[in-house]
Amino acid sequence: MTPSLLSPLDLHPIPSTENSTFSNYRADFAGLGKIYSLRYKRHLSHFPNNTGYVYVNLIDDNGKTVNVALHKVIWSAKEKKPLSFLKENNLDVHHIDGFSFNNNPDNLTCLTRKENICEKLTKQRMKSQNRKESAKEIISLRQEFEDEGYNLFDPEDFFNVARFISVTFNKPYKTVSEILKEKKYTNVI
Incomplete structure (x- = not known):
């Protein structure tokens, strides 16, 4: 500038x-x-x-x-x-x-050290909770697709389901595919 x-x-x-x-x-x-x-x-x-x-x-x-x-x-x-x-x-x-x-000065505020640490921990917990909720929804969708006849052991069906879910949840394809393969979310998200 x-x-x-x-x-x-x-x-x-x-x-x-x-x-x-x-x-x-x-x-x-x-x-x-x-x-x-x-x-x-x-x-x-x-x-x-x-x-x-x-x-x-x-x-x-x-x-x-x-x-x-x-x-x-x-x-x-x-x-x-x-x-x-x-x-x-x-x-x-x-x-x-x-x-x-x-x-930006409008984005800055002053807190005590204790308040600042509590604020950071709260945001981390919320982020973790949101990740777990998203993963649970992805696992639930897997079951719905299987109930509709998709065979997730077929590479083409798996790709289509994982791609659809990744776009729907705005998550990386790799993350969604790992959740779908494992039917769990620990150490994935």
């Missing part, structure tokens, strides 16, 4: 901490949330770590390089609170939609 396309209203200062001031950068609230360099007149590169959170390197006004989570910087600019506020108050920045790449 070229600087001329940026609206000044999209760029917000990053609050200073006790040790660091970032006067050369602005948080860009447009899109998925990025950091804009006033010095180089472009967005900074960012990279995910092994847990999927996006990080960015900022150089403070003293020349010290600071590696910081992008969602925390965006939240800090949105709330006009220093990054140290989170650590001092044992708080986490939570992605409302669950996608760690979506750092």
Whole structure:
């Protein structure tokens, strides 16, 4: 994105901490949330770590390089609170939609560590429960197709049934075929 396309209203200062001031950068609230360099007149590169959170390197006004989570910087600019506020108050920045790449300020909220962990566990349980329900429906459909005369030991019938179910449930063909073959869903989904 070229600087001329940026609206000044999209760029917000990053609050200073006790040790660091970032006067050369602005948080860009447009899109998925990025950091804009006033010095180089472009967005900074960012990279995910092994847990999927996006990080960015900022150089403070003293020349010290600071590696910081992008969602925390965006939240800090949105709330006009220093990054140290989170650590001092044992708080986490939570992605409302669950996608760690979506750092739009509207997608970020602050939770206690306990609330954040509970939220993540609840989402994981719901996802697992939905997978089990889908697998049970697929197994039930297998029985219905067999009752209608499909022979799932015939490769052509098997392919047609598995393909129909994979399209119906928007699941990969391989996943559906494994469930149909095994008549179970553990270690499949």
